[in-house]
Amino acid sequence: MVRASPHGARPLPFPEIDPVAFAIGPLVVRWYALAYLAGVLLGALYGRMLLKRRALWADNSPPFAPDDIWDFAFWAIIGIIVGGRVAYVLFYNLPQYLANPMEIFALWDGGMAFHGGMIGLMLAVILFTRKRGGNLLSSLDLLAAIGTIGIFLGRIANFINAELFGAPTDLPWGVVFPTDPLGVPRHPSQLYEAALEGLILFLVIRYATHVAHALRRPGLVAGIFGIGYGLSRFAVEFVRLPDAQLGYLYGGWLTMGQVLSLPMILAGLCLIAYAMRSRRA
Incomplete structure (x- = not known):
């Protein structure tokens, strides 16, 4: 049963969207999986466009050839799945997986x-x-420029x-x-x-790359991403429920998401400082 808020505000109904996009016999495809694939595909298309515009990069030299982005897309999928799963196991539910190690590989359970x-x-x-x-820093800049698509x-x-x-x-705008x-x-x-x-971080980085020529200073765009994502995630965590198995940390006012965002902000600051001191422009 839907309960009204204490002040009588009428909540927004949840849209009737089936998490399952389609099913073919026993094969079930969810929107979540399609979002990952679409993020990689659209990110690769946008990345190829950036790589083709050599004038955007330091010394007119992108980190690799435009058509190589399709090879990297495969690497990206592996990196996302392995990195995302390992971090979840280690930081969010380690006791559960130590007791049931085979569940580590049950990606279909989320x-x-x-x-x-x-x-x-x-x-x-x-x-x-x-x-x-x-250039390794330029490759991180490329990742920062296209990564916001998958996040969205x-x-x-x-x-x-x-x-x-x-x-x-x-x-x-509260939702039930x-x-x-x-x-x-x-x-x-x-x-x-x-x-x-x-969306907003994508627009900020797009301005930085196309107007402020930030890609000419390797590491600058990656630094902007680190600070932008870290601050955004840290702020939203104040109104987002923490994972049930963890709850709030450090006296009940920080979440694991906020703790893990702090190194991103620090790394972003270091990258920007390094990029701005670099002689390349």
């Missing part, structure tokens, strides 16, 4: 951590670029799955999620993250 997926992507693009003799689609998929929702709210046992209006924190970490 359980991925963005920060781990990003580390996996970073390792993938660094290894891929080293094999082609490109992934958070929309979280909303469709009615997962990772926020705390109760009296705001007029069908998976909420309390049936109260809650912050649609997935949409907050889609807007901040996906």
